Amino acid sequence: MASRTTDAPSIASHPDAAAPVPAIALSGLTRVFGVVPAIVRIDLRIGPGEVVLLRGPNGAGKTTLLRVVVTALSPTYGSGSVLGFDLVRERDQIRRRAELLGHRTRLYEDLTGRENLRFACSLYGIDDRGVDEALERVGLGEAGASRVRDYSQGMRQRVALARTILRRPDLLLLDEPYAGLDGGGKDLVDSLVVEAAGEGRTVVLATHDAARGSMAGRMLFMDGGRLAPVPDPAPVAR
Amino acid sequence: MSLARQSAAVAAKDVRIEIRGRYALGAVVPFAATVLIAFGLSLGPDRTLLQRTAPGLLWLAVLFASVLSFRRSYESEGEDGALEGLLLAPIDKAAIFLGKAAAVFAQLVVLEAVVVVLVTGLFGLSLGASPATLVGAFVLGTVGLAAVGSMFGVLAESPRAREAIFPLLVLPLATPVLIAGVKATALAVAHRGGEAHGWLGLLLAFDVVVVGAGTLVFGQLLED
Amino acid sequence: MSTAERLMAKMTARRGERALGAAALMGLTATAVFGLLVTPPDADEGNVFRLIYVHVPSAWLAYLSFLVVFVCSVVYLVTKRIRWDRLAAASAEVGVIFILLTLVVGSIWAKPTWGTWWTWDPRLTTTAVLFLVYVAYLAVRRLPDGPGRRARWSAVIGIVAFVDVPIVHLSVAWWRSQHQAPAILHVAPRMAASMAAALIVGVVAFTFLYAYLVVLRLRVGRLEERLVAEALSPRLEVTPAHPAALPEEVPARG
Numbered sequence: 001m002a003s004r005t006t007d008a009p010s011i012a013s014h015p016d017a018a019a020p021v022p023a024i025a026l027s028g029l030t031r032v033f034g035v036v037p038a039i040v041r042i043d044l045r046i047g048p049g050e051v052v053l054l055r056g057p058n059g060a061g062k063t064t065l066l067r068v069v070v071t072a073l074s075p076t077y078g079s080g081s082v083l084g085f086d087l088v089r090e091r092d093q094i095r096r097r098a099e100l101l102g103h104r105t106r107l108y109e110d111l112t113g114r115e116n117l118r119f120a121c122s123l124y125g126i127d128d129r130g131v132d133e134a135l136e137r138v139g140l141g142e143a144g145a146s147r148v149r150d151y152s153q154g155m156r157q158r159v160a161l162a163r164t165i166l167r168r169p170d171l172l173l174l175d176e177p178y179a180g181l182d183g184g185g186k187d188l189v190d191s192l193v194v195e196a197a198g199e200g201r202t203v204v205l206a207t208h209d210a211a212r213g214s215m216a217g218r219m220l221f222m223d224g225g226r227l228a229p230v231p232d233p234a235p236v237a238r
Numbered sequence: 239m240s241l242a243r244q245s246a247a248v249a250a251k252d253v254r255i256e257i258r259g260r261y262a263l264g265a266v267v268p269f270a271a272t273v274l275i276a277f278g279l280s281l282g283p284d285r286t287l288l289q290r291t292a293p294g295l296l297w298l299a300v301l302f303a304s305v306l307s308f309r310r311s312y313e314s315e316g317e318d319g320a321l322e323g324l325l326l327a328p329i330d331k332a333a334i335f336l337g338k339a340a341a342v343f344a345q346l347v348v349l350e351a352v353v354v355v356l357v358t359g360l361f362g363l364s365l366g367a368s369p370a371t372l373v374g375a376f377v378l379g380t381v382g383l384a385a386v387g388s389m390f391g392v393l394a395e396s397p398r399a400r401e402a403i404f405p406l407l408v409l410p411l412a413t414p415v416l417i418a419g420v421k422a423t424a425l426a427v428a429h430r431g432g433e434a435h436g437w438l439g440l441l442l443a444f445d446v447v448v449v450g451a452g453t454l455v456f457g458q459l460l461e462d
Numbered sequence: 463m464s465t466a467e468r469l470m471a472k473m474t475a476r477r478g479e480r481a482l483g484a485a486a487l488m489g490l491t492a493t494a495v496f497g498l499l500v501t502p503p504d505a506d507e508g509n510v511f512r513l514i515y516v517h518v519p520s521a522w523l524a525y526l527s528f529l530v531v532f533v534c535s536v537v538y539l540v541t542k543r544i545r546w547d548r549l550a551a552a553s554a555e556v557g558v559i560f561i562l563l564t565l566v567v568g569s570i571w572a573k574p575t576w577g578t579w580w581t582w583d584p585r586l587t588t589t590a591v592l593f594l595v596y597v598a599y600l601a602v603r604r605l606p607d608g609p610g611r612r613a614r615w616s617a618v619i620g621i622v623a624f625v626d627v628p629i630v631h632l633s634v635a636w637w638r639s640q641h642q643a644p645a646i647l648h649v650a651p652r653m654a655a656s657m658a659a660a661l662i663v664g665v666v667a668f669t670f671l672y673a674y675l676v677v678l679r680l681r682v683g684r685l686e687e688r689l690v691a692e693a694l695s696p697r698l699e700v701t702p703a704h705p706a707a708l709p710e711e712v713p714a715r716g
Contacts, residue, residue: 030698032608032694032698033608034607035690035693035694037694037697037698040697040698041698070326071326072322072325072326072462073462074461074462074610076608092328095326095327095328096328100326104318104319105318105319106318106319106320106322106323107318107320108251108255108314108317108318108320109317110254110255110258110314111251111254111255111258115254119247120323122247123244123324123328123329124327124328125328147258148318386622389618389622390619393602393605393615403598403601403602406594406597406598406601407595407598407602407619409594410591410594410595410598411622411623411626411630413630413633413634414626414629414630414632414633417633417634417636417637418633421636421637436636440632440633443629444626447625447626447629448622448625448626451621451622451625452622455617455618455622456618458539458615458617458618459614459615459618461610461611461614462608462610462611
């Protein structure tokens with residue numbers, strides 16, 4: 001498990017990786033809330049550029065796992081690395097490169113869609129010239145000037161999608177992204193996944209929706225906080 | 239992006255939300271006015287008593303009303319989980335603290351202007367003589383108050399019994415603001431503003447300590 | 463292990479605990495003897511003055527325990543080793559007792575001496591503010607559901623409160639000085655040798671008492687953590703050999 005301490009370039013742009021650094025490498029990862037273990041001894045390797053589907057019933061721990069990977073939560077036991085950066089000690093590096101599209105949209109109700117995106121750009125040091133284009137792409141070209149408070153649930157999720165489009169993270173984590181979206185919205189999510197995969201970025205998609213996820217190269221199954229046993233991906237360059 | 243620019247971005251966002259939501263006008267100022275009227279009623283119509291206690295009542299009203307402002311500052315972060323978005327952004331976490339403190343500072347200054355006018359009318363406070371001292375007391379006092387409230391407002395964001403803890407924590411820690419603010423205001427009103435520099439110095443020391451400590455440790459409050 | 467850790471291990475072992483308890487008991491007995499029998503009554507205040515042999519040591523401990531909370535908070539944030547948070551919490555809980563004692567004894571002393579229960583004396587008033595801060599600190603500790611978050615929040619409060627309290631004291635002292643009222647402690651010039659000795663004995667005795675109570679509290683804390691770890695272990699298939707072996711606890715290398 002490689003662990004870096006400098007601000008090294010991300011996987012996708014590293015020119016000559018002899019042994020590609022895994023996008024996600026977890027070892028014995030456990031997260032406990034009080035006395036309730038949400039995820040238990042997760043051992044996982046996901047290679048760079050993979051598209052992985054994560055399935056499991058409600059309460060299986062999918063959300064907790066994704067939140068730990070994106071460093072919104074810290075592990076109680078175990079260790080791991082994301083994009084080569086340590087899960088506990090190099091969180092800022094991970095945060096720069098990974099994004100979670102989750103249950104909560106992280107929007108400010110009293111700001112407009114456009115203002116929310118501009119603020120996100122300022123947080124991530126991204127040029128905000130692409131904001132209008134991103135809004136168009138998710139179908140909020142006109143609604144971008146209204147307050148998020150007036151948006152429907154589907155519209156809110158589209159703003160979050162626009163944010164992902166602007167950020168282009170090296171690791172994209174999606175937690176039930178199809179919930180609350182109509183057919184067009186779901187297709188939009190799929191196009192984002194396909195686009196990311198095409199650019200060599202890694203995607204983990206957790207969803208109940210049986211009709212979606214066909215673009216995934218691999219499937220993982222979770223239940224009761226544990227991962228169903230799964231073999232390592234075929235060695236890419238060893 | 240430097241710390242100053244990151245803080246400015248956060249502050250601008252908060253100010254914009256406040257202007258849209260008009261929470262200060264809608265809730266905080268009326269609350270302060272209610273508190274002041276209650277003070278007036280409880281202390282009786284004796285004019286001299288009210289004049290003597292006016293600086294204290296003024297600051298108390300500001301202190302109590304400020305709790306609402308701090309709550310509101312973090313409420314907007316809680317509605318859709320935006321605080322986590324700030325945590326996950328590659329910015330210096332101190333920028334969140336400084337930006338929010340700056341935005342609340344602006345709100346509180348507006349509140350104080352209104353409260354001062356009210357107190358002048360209700361309690362017969364005379365403001366003429368030492369405007370510099372008065373302004374100094376309010377500005378320095380508010381910086382410290384905004385810092386303490388913005389720091390611990392994080393604790394008030396999530397559910398559970400956290401809301402009750404927040405005033406218990408903030409008000410004792412803000413004691414120097416109350417004491418020094420009231421003293422400096424009382425001196426300013428009594429045409430003795432020149433004697434207040436010790437109190438203003440105390441407020442400045444408090445500000446430096448609290449803002450400095452907050453900048454160093456605020457990030458620790460956000461991680462999980 | 464560093465010297466500090468070796469010392470801590472010695473003190474927190476059962477033998478160390480008993481030794482501290484014995485020392486505390488002896489010290490308190492000595493204080494009582496000195497304070498009640500050996501020393502003369504005060505020239506002005508009579509026997510009420512004997513309260514000082516409780517008041518001063520407990521005030522000293524109130525602030526010492528606060529200093530310990532501060533130091534542990536800083537060290538915890540730097541090293542992220544949970545043992546420092548445990549010590550801070552134990553010190554805070556024990557410290558509250560001493561603060562209450564200081565306030566109550568101060569009040570009891572004030573009534574016959576100045577005629578009122580509370581005199582807004584700067585030291586007492588700051589102690590009262592400190593009491594409120596402690597209560598808030600302990601209340602906040604009950605909120606989060608994870609030890610890491612609890613430790614972080616507590617550490618921040620411990621640090622900010624500590625740097626704030628001197629300023630609180632200064633402001634109250636200035637505020638009081640404008641009203642020409644006497645402080646509760648005006649002892650220095652008129653102390654007989656035996657009184658000074660009694661005070662020192664008292665301070666030492668109370669310090670042992672503090673250390674004993676903290677060690678006791680740490681042991682209770684370890685038992686609590688073991689309970690939690692055992693409740694978890696069937697589900698985690700982890701034998702809790704080391705209570706609360708959080709990643710923060712394991713020294714990180716590479």
